[in-house]
Amino acid sequence: MKKYPDADANIFLTFSFSSYQLSDQPNILICDWPYDYFIRHFKEKSPDFFERRSIKRDNQQLAGSDLVIVLFKSILPSMVSNFEDRKIKYLDQYVINSLYKVGDNDELTMKKPTHNILFVGGNNYLYISGAKNLVEAFELIKKEYPLAKLHIVGLEKTDFDQLPDGVTCYGYLDKGTQSGKQLYYTLLQSTNIYVNTNTKWSGLSTTIEAMYFHIPVVVFPYDEFISIFGREINFGYYCFENTAEKIADAIRNIFNESQYIQMCRNAHLAVKDFTWSSYAGKLLDEIESVVNKRL
Structure with a gap:
């Protein structure tokens, strides 16, 4: 933020920290799932004392954000139930991580x-x-x-x-x-x-x-x-x-x-339609919408 004080928005690829209470620019978080979901779903247990501290930090950042992009559709319902649904978004698409372009019959x-x-x-x-x-x-x-x-x-x-x-x-x-x-x-x-x-x-x-x-x-x-x-x-x-x-x-x-x-x-x-260009276009549209609301 010090390096780019005039940025249109602050974007973080995590739910664990952000510019909440540190900047007036829109605060945007992009990540897979919050720590609470990871502990309960994958670890199949209740969080311990130290994990609860991390979860509390996540929740503070999420609550103080202007836009949250989740990468996976299945996490959306629990996120919406815990936070304002207006700012929790899923872009309805995944992305192929291939370094090669493959044709229909190649x-x-x-x-x-x-x-x-x-x-x-x-x-x-x-x-x-x-x-x-x-x-x-x-x-x-x-x-x-x-x-x-x-x-x-x-x-x-x-x-x-x-x-x-x-x-x-x-x-x-x-x-x-x-x-x-x-x-x-x-x-x-x-x-x-x-x-x-x-x-x-x-x-x-x-x-x-x-x-x-x-x-x-x-x-x-x-x-x-x-x-x-x-x-x-x-x-x-x-x-x-x-x-x-x-x-x-x-x-x-x-x-x-x-x-x-x-x-x-x-x-x-x-x-085959899970392209980076399509995903990036949807992402930029969401970010632009948040930025324009501040203008």
Whole structure:
């Protein structure tokens, strides 16, 4: 604020601090979810003494803001119930984080009759159970598809007790580096199925990027995904139980799908309009509206 005292607005990519009571310019917050939601929904517990202090700080910043942009639709009802609905906004769109532009049929020409499975996650409680169950599912289908391969991004070999043949762990791939970017997109281009069945969160942005590359998906029907794509999907399968047996069944269904190429097309078509330019336009319109009210 000292560097840009004449800015039209102060924008913060967090709910934890802002220019509330520090500036006369409009105070705008953009983030995924407040700390209270994170503790109660993902941690599944009541906040402790120190967490309550952080939650109180969040609530003060949110209450003192002129505009709050939430990134996920499923968080909107709880936010609106706790704060003035006039200033809590969801832009009704997600964004593809791909560094490549993919045409409607580009990746289809590269599809090969292979059995490559991709998982992208991280070595924390949100992802590890789904990854371990997927490894068990992979062992179940290996006899039927002996040439199948499972590629795991975001986890190391040491995160598992043991891995069967055909499973490769890459750890974290930094798309900001040439080598990381090249390997990541090579995996996407050669993948036949994307699987992440964690029940709370399956890495929405990564799933959407996989779909953009014409990849059918197997995911748990968590609230955010259903809010975007509905309770029935034509670009993969919902896995209603995060178990090895159910994951294996869903993988078999896609491997044996007679209309597999159409399923690939459906995946791409479901997300192809989630562009940065469209999202940025909506965001700027909201910011401009707040700024103009102050003029």
